[in-house]
Amino acid sequence: MMQADLFADEKRDVELGPGAAILSRFALDAADALIAHIERMSVLSPFRHMETRGGKAMSVAMFNCGAWGWVSDRSGYRYDAIDPVTALPWPDLPTLFLDLANRAADALGFGGFVPDACLVNRYVVGSRLSLHQDRDERDRDAPIVSVSLGLPATFLWGGHKRNDRPARHRLFHGDVVVWGGPSRLVFHGVDELKDADHPSTGAMRYNLTFRKTR
Ligand SMILES: O=C(O)CCC(=O)C(=O)O
Ligand SMILES: [Mn+2]
Structure with missing residues (x-):
């Protein structure tokens, strides 16, 4: 098991493009509280492997919190107010989540960001997310906060065309990525998670993406 490379050597923000940046360690102080919320909410709305339109189970497990949740099945991708597993509304967006997302968006100049959806992703060793655009939101003026x-993990930051070769950036515990404005529809993804043991999550990575869907 690899133990090195768990933490960044230094705090260094990275500009990805217009309206897009990695805010190094922006969420570090809140990280353990965020994880406690994720674990609490995953009792109400369990992590599940959704199916793609093609019928393949995704390697990343997911649930949502907030008024709207992203769901994928054989009929396609959409936002739904009801969790199809529990037949209940998704758990509420914790105030801590809302506040963090709002502050991160503000740091890139996107004032007044109030997300109505938060997708919670869980990666285990070998999980990956192939290059995609976040385009199921009706509101494209608001940024994505991740x-x-x-x-x-290695974040893949591509271009406006699927075939644009992506840049590779390491994302560490507490890092926040914001992309909006001219970068809102940039293709992005996550390379296969490598085995290691993190003091806060063990052999897993969580990711929160905050979205304004309407
Ligand atoms: O896990 C990540 O860093 C990115 C997640 C993502 O792109 C998504 O959920 O749409
Ligand atoms: Mn995405």
Whole structure:
């Protein structure tokens, strides 16, 4: 098991493009409280492997909190107010989540960001997310705010075309990525998670993506 590379050597923000940046360790102080909320909410709305339109189970397990939740099945991708597993509304967005997302968006100049959806992703060793655009939201003026927790991952930051070769950036525990404005529809993804043991999450990585869907 690899133990090195669990934490960044230094705090260093990275500009990804217009309206897009990695805010190094922006969520570090809140990280353990965020993880406690994730674990509490996953009792109400369990992590599940959704199916793609093609009928394949995704390697990343997910649930949502907030008024709207992203769901995928053989009929496609959409936002739904009801969790199809529990037949209940998704858990409420904790105030801590809302406040963090709002502050991160503000740091990039996107004032007044109030997300109505938060997708919670859980990666285990070998999980990956192939290059995609976040385009199921009706509101494209608001940015996406993404929080990384636990094991580091390699974030793929592409271009406006699927075939644009992506840049690779390590994302560490507490890092926040914001992309909006001219970068809102940039293709992005996550490379296969490598085995290691993180003091806060063990052999897992969590990711929160905050979205304004309407
Ligand atoms: O896990 C990540 O860092 C990115 C997640 C993502 O792109 C998504 O959930 O749409
Ligand atoms: Mn995405």
